[in-house]
Amino acid sequence: MIPYSVIDAHCDTLTMLEPGQHLLDCPKHYNVQKQSQYARFLQVMDLWVDKGEHPVNDRVNHYVDFYRQEVERTPEIQTILTREDLVHYFTCPTPQNPAWLLGIEGGECADDSLKRLQELFNQGVRLITLTWNTPNEISDTNLVQRTENPGLTPYGREVVREMNRLGMIIDVSHISDAGFQDVLETTEKPIVASHSNARRLCPHSRNLTDAMFKDLMKNGGVTGMNFCTEFLGGSEDLEQIVRHIEHFAGLGGIAHIGMGSDFDGIDELPGGIRGTESLYRIFDRLLQLNYTDEQVEAIAWKNFYRVFSSVLPLAEAQ
Numbered sequence: 001m002i003p004y005s006v007i008d009a010h011c012d013t014l015t016m017l018e019p020g021q022h023l024l025d026c027p028k029h030y031n032v033q034k035q036s037q038y039a040r041f042l043q044v045m046d047l048w049v050d051k052g053e054h055p056v057n058d059r060v061n062h063y064v065d066f067y068r069q070e071v072e073r074t075p076e077i078q079t080i081l082t083r084e085d086l087v088h089y090f091t092c093p094t095p096q097n098p099a100w101l102l103g104i105e106g107g108e109c110a111d112d113s114l115k116r117l118q119e120l121f122n123q124g125v126r127l128i129t130l131t132w133n134t135p136n137e138i139s140d141t142n143l144v145q146r147t148e149n150p151g152l153t154p155y156g157r158e159v160v161r162e163m164n165r166l167g168m169i170i171d172v173s174h175i176s177d178a179g180f181q182d183v184l185e186t187t188e189k190p191i192v193a194s195h196s197n198a199r200r201l202c203p204h205s206r207n208l209t210d211a212m213f214k215d216l217m218k219n220g221g222v223t224g225m226n227f228c229t230e231f232l233g234g235s236e237d238l239e240q241i242v243r244h245i246e247h248f249a250g251l252g253g254i255a256h257i258g259m260g261s262d263f264d265g266i267d268e269l270p271g272g273i274r275g276t277e278s279l280y281r282i283f284d285r286l287l288q289l290n291y292t293d294e295q296v297e298a299i300a301w302k303n304f305y306r307v308f309s310s311v312l313p314l315a316e317a318q
């Protein structure tokens, strides 16, 4: 067994499976067998949608059903729906099977109405990335800004408040810089950038500037390190991921760094990383660099745990 506990806040495997493949043993960056090697491992399982390509609600309904089927056919999987589920998973003294939390990448899923957001919550969705690359009714994105006001729309602000109320985790990876600020101004709960690195080291709009990261720190939020070589920059191996961690840590942000691999949403992986099975190598490397056990645990799972446990709904409230 690999002796680390982990929360990985983003992978795209669910919507990348070919017919007949299953999350248990698919030949992908992520599968359940790889996840099961760790002491405890919560994978945020994302359902990716893009406004341009599909009737969004049909696609979401299809994949929510598919996710449920995958849960049923993988009895060892625990699903995280409430704060109690999460706390039990990470504090129970006996070894735990791997866990999933269902997320949607693309606020298009709730373009219709706040009622749709409630439906998705009822179906088990607990995290929404407010935009993917295409602007939607909530906000413009960090790739495309349509207007002079590229931040949250009035409806987008309502979505943020409703997600706070329901107990859904707000994810700002992909949103425009203006939208990022608007979310921080609107939310009453900590937020995440599930898969975004340091723009200072790799000047890509998908990454966070130092100022954005400091604002995220004030909110109590966390950003997950993305393994996509395009968002890492420089020499493309595991050291590059460590560099982004060190940069954010150097800003006093050790309590605000996590893992957001983007597995199966990216083509090329950094040298030394083959998939979920290699995540431990980053933690080993941090220990070698004299990070303490506590600091490595914070980055591996405790930081995201803090945010998730303060946002997720209480069981009795459902």
Ligand SMILES: [Zn+2]
Binding pocket: 105, 173, 174, 195, 265
């Ligand atoms: Zn993404």
